[in-house]
Each structure stands twice: as structure tokens, then as C-alpha cells.
Amino acid sequence: MGYGYVLSQDEQDERPWQRIRAQRLDAAQREELTARVLACVAERFPDVAAGISASCDFRGVVTLSGQCASYQQLCDLAHAVAKVAGVRNVVSDMTAADVEIPKRDYSAWIEAGEKAGLLAECDVVVVGLGIVGAAICRELSRTDLHVIAVEAAEDVATGASKANNGGVHHAGGVTPGTLKAEMSVLGNRMWDQLADELGFSFDRCGDLLYVEDPEDIDELADEFKTAVRNGDWRPRLIDGEQCLEIEPALAKYGHKPVMGLWMPSQGRVNTYEVVVALAENAAANGVRVLLGTPVCRVETERVEGTGDGEENSRRITGVLTSRGLIRCRYVVNAAGAYSDEISAMAGDRLFTIHPRRGTIAIIDKAKPPMYRHLTGHMNPEKKQGRDPNSKGGGMEFTPDRNILIGPSALEVPDKQETRTTNEELGFIMAINENPDVSERDIIRLFAGSRPADFSEDFQVGMSEVTRGLVQAGAIQSPGVGSSPAIACMVAGIIREDAAREGCPVGENPAFNPHRDRPVHLRELSHEERDALIAERPEYGRIVCRCEGITEGEILDVLRAPVVPQSIDAIKRRCRAGMGRCQGGFCQPRVLEILARELGCDPTDVCLHGPGSEILRCDSRAGDGEVNGNA
Amino acid sequence: MAESTYTCIICPRSCRIAVSGMPGALEVSGHSCKRGHDYALAEHTHPVRTLTTTVAVEGSPLRRLAVRGTAPVPRELLRDCLKQVNAARVAAPLRMGDVVLANVCGTGVDVVASRDVPAS
């Protein structure tokens, strides 16, 4: 028996994210909003307010400039401005006295791209192949649109999609009325079918949050209300006994729950596995995938009779990449940490990404998770001192049941910087609730950055400034779970716009939603395994001992529609090198296979991006005389 | 002549052995066996090192063959010897002990295969 909560009509109707995006301001309203923004800055940040200036566009997007005392203050200030009523979003041109905010230099790519000339023509260019871009590609591959996906890195899923803990989140932790909340709930419901069609691991493990102190019940009830308001799937408030029924191991660890919030919608995936599956299925259905192809300019033309920066004043004509120009009608901006820069290239300064770094530790499988479900103690004291803009992480696990601890949350000025530090390690180890787990059990420690904007909401929609630019940026947590819904939304926007333009989008008659699940030998019975090896002996040769990955499985991923180009790309696809030895034994073997299959010299094989070649040179390159015993 | 100390490497015991006195009348102390005594004396007067490296192999699934000098070479000649050996290439098959390079750098030491090398 659960405790009920009934939505009011107001709560059912609320979609504030739509309201703010529909607002249009005249000159007087813009002036008034700018004044309120500056007043807010003066009140909250008196030490630097004199040096901060603001301007505001027709949508209520505020651009701030001037110098802050520190990078953290810059973030705090921009966040405060984003919360001023009527502010749609914040673009920051501010600097920080304590650190230089690095800027990406596109000039070399522009030069190379201009030299290369025309590369291709198509209907849609999707920029970025993280989980959002890949989901969009797959959704667009249902249509007869000619789609090209360009990814700056050497592989898919190298940004935030590579370094998160793979949660398909319940909706108890997102602010009602945001696009995040809506996408999260819609997306959550799509995963069972997606996993079934694309053959990736998906564990709808459920999330149990419990309290041991009756004083904390209110807080738990609040999260329950949030989940209900957001439309989450069957959240239930349950008593202590029911908690123990759902998760008997709680008693084993001496926990005495008095009340719990059971959210069965929570699921877990390996994000990179999903991205690979989406991208491969999209490619199989006709999307052309170009890896190692950064966009360095978005080509637009002025719409006659409009002024600079006005509504619908520009139109997309193409993108310039390092490998040449691609002409197109639509550009989908799924560039993650760089989505603000892609948007600006297209003439639309809508938001600024401020990377928020999260560090995650992966624990050796020898230390299994304590619970069957994602289970955590709701401790309000622990929440204090956490970044209010980020949920932060806890004890989680992968579908393969490796414990994950983290992530932490730290504002960093550099989008490229994903280093780990002792402080952040300390932070995540403090989250650890498992008495059997210590730093000793960590097999990998990594960090990634969430591409957050200052409104802390997703930016999905047709640009109001540049027609044909479809935003799918600033996607942070719960971006993984939301991505299928974002993809549908983006595809819907393009269909609608194309129909309005008089060239409606047709269906792809050859679309096949299915991608065969790759063979995982470790999941097979002895007989199945034996039969498979008889057909293909490579399945009988174990390359990665720790994860039990065979040469056949590595060859399979090398022969897939999106060909992995590096050691890490192989690891992401089939787990070779992901185990406790972290490639110590198998990296030389994987390198040899990769060189053979790609037809390159072993010294050209990279760990990840260009410049990460594993080997410098052949140790006996000189031509000596051949001696022998003849 | 001043006393010099050597860490004995004959066995894992790692004795610290001191050598002092004039050539012809050297005194050795701190050793715990005859081999240690001889080692320290040799290190003091005429240090030698065993040469081990690899050479490129042709006609084998192996790309490199481990090789070794049949006797130690003077320490100061080690790098020259290596240079000569490293430049050598061999053709498979070979048997452990087969000479890969005779009389390396005129030291009288032969360089031999440390293991068998199958032909492909």
C-alpha cells in the first residue's frame, strides 16, 4: 500500500519552459529587464557589480560582460542572473581574475576545410555524436532525409557520454516545469523498446530511497511529490517493512528504514554502448557518419528585410568542417560542451556552456553492489554543501554490476580538462556507503564534464534567430535517459518546419529498427560457445582475460557500420581492456589486431585521438645484414 | 688508495663489500662467500657486464629474438657491443645457443640465441 498524492489542475498544466521560450520583448521591456538584471548583480555581487555590464535580446537572452573575482563567482553570478524573472538564458562574455577561460582555436580547421572545398550535400547535418546526436541520427534515419553526422573526435561518445554513470533517471530529482523534467519522463518510457530493438544492455533496476529518521520523512515526501508532478512512472511511498521486502539486504547492513520512496522507473545502461548501437543503426539505415571531422564554421545567409540578430534573420546553408564544406538545409546542434559555440557560429547566441566536472570511480567486480536495486539513504545533512544545480551522484552500478561511485561536481573553466584530483576523489569516496569497498578496489578513476548552461535546462528547439538551426544543446543530467525523447522532439521540429516550407519529409521505406545484439561469448552456454567457435575459430581465442573478450568479438566491432579507429574505441564497444588489468596484458594484442584490420602500421595505432599513438618507432629500423644459421 | 664499497649482486643477500689497499695488495672485507670476494675484487679492478638484447628476426612469427653474450664483456665496451648486436638481423629457424654474432667488438665473446625461434 502506498501513500497517495493527487495533482492539482495547475500542476498538471504547468509547462513554464514553453512560456519563457515564447516570450518576445520590445525595446522598453528589454531595457527594463536589463535594469533588473543589473540590480540583481549589484545586490548580490557588490564587489564586482561596477565592472559588469548586461544586454538583452528580443527573447530575454541576457549577455553579461566584465570581470569577476573568480571563476566560481562568475558561475554564481550568471546563475543568479538566469533566475531573474523574465530572463530566458545567460550568455557569458565575462572573464575571471583568477583563471583564464580557454577558447578553442578553429583557424587551422577552417584553413584545411576551405582548401578541401565541397565535401558533400545533404538535408541535415547533425553536429556531435554523443548520445543526443546519435539518438537524433537514428530518429532521422526513419525519414527520407539525407543526413550526415559529423563528430570532431575520432569516435562516438567521447565527451560527456563517455564519462557518466549511465542512469536512466526517475523524475524525482528534476525541477517540475522544466524541459528536463518533460524529456526525462518521456524518454524514460522509451528505453525498453529501444534496448530491445538495438540490442544493448538495459537494467530497469528501480531506485529505492529510504530514511531512518522520522524527521526526514518530509523531505522524502517532497521528492515523491516532485516525481508525481513530473509524471514519473508509479512512484510509491512505502513503509519500512516494504523497503525491506524490496531490498532485504538493507537489514544485513544494519539499516532500519522507517519509510521509503520506491521509484521503479529508474534504469541503468552503459552509455557508450547505447551510443554505439544508435550510431550503428543510424548508419545501417543510411546516415553517413564522419568521425574526426570538427565543424569550424556554420554557413548562413541573411533573410532579406531583417536586421542583425532579429527573429528569423538568417537561414542555414551549410557547415564548414576540417574536411570541407557540407551544404545542407538543417544543422542539428548536438555538440555537447561545444553546443554554445556551434550556436554562436550560426549567429544565435542563446546560452553559454560552463563545464561542470564529475569524477567517477569504477570498482572491481570482485566487490559486487550491496543491493539489487539502486538503493540509497536520504540524508539531508549529506546534501548540504553540494552544488544546488547538480544532483551529484552516489553509489550506483553498471548493467554489468560494477559499482560506480560518484560523480562529484566542480565548475571548471576548461571544456577539455577532465583530470582527476585528490580532492574530488576524497569527495566521491565520502559518498561510499559500502563497507567492503575502499580506494584499493578502484580499477579506474575518470572524470568528464557536464555541458551545463546557466538556465540549467536543456536547450532543444528551432533557433528563433537562424532558421534551420535546431538546438539540442546543454544536455546534462538526466540527459542519457532523456535522449530518446529529445531525438523525437528534434525530428518533429524538422518535420514540422519542412512541411511548412512546402517540402514535407517522407519515410525511409528501408528503415530497419533492429540491430542484432553483438555476440557476447561470456553470456553463452558451453555448447553454444563450442558451436560458434567451430564456425569461427576467432571466437575461441581470448584476447582480454579480465573481461573474457575474444578475438572474434573484436573483429565483429571492427567490421560494424561505424568502424572504431582506436584502442579506446574498441574498449568502449566490446569491453576489451576494461577490466582489472586495464589493458596491461591485452593492449599489445588489440593493437596488433587493429593495425591488421585497418591496414596501418602498428606505430599509427592510437589510444584515443590523434597524437595518442601508443608506439613511437620500430626499435630496429636500420637495415642491418641478415645473419643466420642458414 | 681509498676504500671503495660495492653492493654484492651474486645472490639476493646483497652484501656490502669493501675493497681497499694498493693494486697487488688489495684487501676485501664484508663478503660472506668466496664468490662475493671475487665479485668485489673484479668490480674494483675490471668490471664486466653480461650483454643481453634483441635482434630482428625474419621468417618467423616472432619479430625479435632475445640474445645473450656467452661471457661477460668489459663494462666500458657494453654500449659498443650492443650497437653492433642491435644492427644484426637473423633468419628463422634458430636453436637456443646458435651463434648470432661471433666475437662481438673483438672481445672474444660470441652472442647467441637465448631461445629457439620457429620458422613461420
Next chain:
Amino acid sequence: MRELTVDVAIIGGGPAGLAAALEVAHRGRSCAILERNTELGGILQQCIHDGFGLLRFGESVSGCTYAQRFIDQLEASRAEGARIEVLLDTMVLELTADRDVWATNPTDGMVHVQAGTVILAMGCRERTAAQVLLHGERPQGVITAGAAQRYINVEGYLPGTRAVILGSGDIGLIMARRMTLEGIEVEGVYEIMDHPGGLARNVVQCLDDYGIPLHLSHMVSRVHGKHRLEGVTVAARGADGSPVAGTERYVPCDLLVLAVGLIPENELSKQAGVELDPVTRGPVLDDTFMTSVPGIFASGNVSIVFDLVDYVSESGELAARGACDWLDAERPEEPAHLTVNASGNVGAHVPQRIQAGDTVRDVRFFCRVKQPAARVELRCTAEGEVLARERLVAVAPASMLSLTAQVPAGVSPTIEIVEV
């Protein structure tokens, strides 16, 4: 599918497995070596350096030669009719407490071995960057010493031009020399402890000979570089394990070699329910080298990380004898055990217990000390009586000590280090 029935299944064809196989054959029993590599010899095949076999052969040979001599013996023994089955390119996937072994290889598909006894000889693996919690970015150029050794010695490629080595274990020291001789500049070796992790002879011949500095009580506090390693920050290590402020120094390098310790590879042992010793990180063994699961024995670096391969071979023979004795005795019920006590400076040791038989037992002990010490005696005592003793000029954690004692029936022996 291939079905095999043997007296002894040996998992791993490195020095421990090879020695075990020869001893089993010597006893007239049948065995199968299941080796995951395409040749026998294990990690010895990438050890081209000298210093192996002093105890076994009375001369110093290279790792490859040490392996080749055993392989030659094995071939000779097989030619004389010994029943030693060798399965290469064969990875054991499952091991049960009933000694059912499931393995896979490209030619046989699945291999099912029903074994009278099993000898674990899987060796060890290296600790990785995550396990020493190396902070910073995760560029290419951070590899374990074993991987560097394989690239340079076996594959014939150089993985960098300027190296820093973290950890002074033997492989790290060996690789310092090896890389120097291959033209890779080695800036220095940094050791977190206050004493070297490897043998003194390796410090002398691999570092001192080439003027490579060894920085004790030092750590790498940060790794720099996004795609390729650009450098590391090194610092003195404070008492709390964090870098001492003001001692940080940036060292440009494109290779960071980790020689930060070895971990016995006991994943299969755990599958079979073998009890592990948290100190050795290998199975709890008795004086016949039998694990806590009757009929499953362990030898070599899977049981305790040895310093010398000669001891690894010896432990393979001890386990083989134990296995054959156990078969000869027609698989006795699990015997009662007495604990082997270790006192004072004695750390990791095998065996951890002895069988409580009714006769005097010849027991071979292997142990390491926790701290360096000089002029000591290694003793085996029981009930106040010294059963065996050996005087040692110096002991260090890097060196394994061994001692043989005749332990009277029914008493619990103690291994101790006494200053003399």
C-alpha cells in the same frame, strides 16, 4: 568440444606450471598444461635479461633461456612417453571445486578437463594507474612496466623517448636499464616507500651503472597531457600520503612506466571457492601446497609473489608432489590443519598452515620481511624449540627468504626473524 581426463590439470604454462608438469610426469602420472599464450614459458619469454637460474642451474641465464631449458626437458620427457598434454592458446574460463575445468581455444572450441587434481599456476598481474590513484588527465603514455617490456622486447617497438618510472620493483629497475640501452632517456625512478622495491643487484646494475637516480619516498602527484603524456609532477611524499608542499617538480616526459607491484591472479581460484590470504593475496596453502579446496593446489606467483624464478619452479614441484601424494592416498578426507604462525618482522608467507598428521613433516617455508634489517636469524620454532635456523647478513622486503624444517607431528610452527 574436447573432453580430457587427466590426473593433474595445470592452469598456466609459465615456470610454475612447467616445473609442476615435469614433476607430475616424473611420478608417472598424466597431466595437461592449459596455457593461454601461443607458447609456453609465460612472462619469462619477455625477460631477455640475465639473472635467472642461479639456484636451479648454478649459472645465470636469461629468462627466455630458463624457459627454453624447461620446455626442452618437457619435450624430452614427452618423447620418452611422459603423458603431458600441452594445450596452447587455451584460456580457462571456469573452475569448480570438483575440479571440473572448462577452457576454450580456436581449434577445439570448448575444452572440458576432468582432473583428479588441479594445480593453479596462473601467475600474477601488475597493479595499474587506477590502483595507485594517479591523478590528472588520462593520456597515452602511461603503461605498466610489463607492457613496456613486452612492446620493447617481444614486439620490437619503442613506446616513448623520455621516461619516468614510478615504483622500484624489479621489473621497473630492469626496464630502466633496458630502455636506456634502447635509447629511451630515463629521467629517474620514483619510489613511494623509503626503501627500494626491487633487489639490490638490480639497483646496482640497472640504475647505478647508468647514473639513473632513485628517489625514495617520492610520488607522482599529477599526470599532464591530453592525448599524449607531456610530463608528470613529482613530489616528496608526506607521512599522510599526500605530496609535501613546495617539493613539487615538473618533469617533461612522454612515457610513465608503472612498476608499482604485482597482484596474484586468483579470479579462477575464487570461482572454485578457494580461501585467499589477504596478506599474500594468494590461496591459503598447507605444507603440500594444497589450497582450502581439497585436490586444488597452487604454485608460483599465484600463491605468493616470489622474487626468483628458481623458487617459482620449486613451488611448482612442491605442489606437484602434493598433488601426486594426494592422488596416491586416494583422495583423503580433508585433513585437520595447524596454523603456521609468523611473528615480528615476518610478513607474507607460505604455507600458512600445515597438515596435522601423525608423522614428522618436512616443511618448506617461503616468506618476506616487512622491514629491512641486518644481522638476523630466520628461524622456525615450535613449542620453544628451534627446528631450523639460518643466519642472514641482511634482509629486505624485496627478497624472498626460504627455510626447510622438520616439524614434529601435531605442533604448530612459528616463523620468526631474530636479531643476532
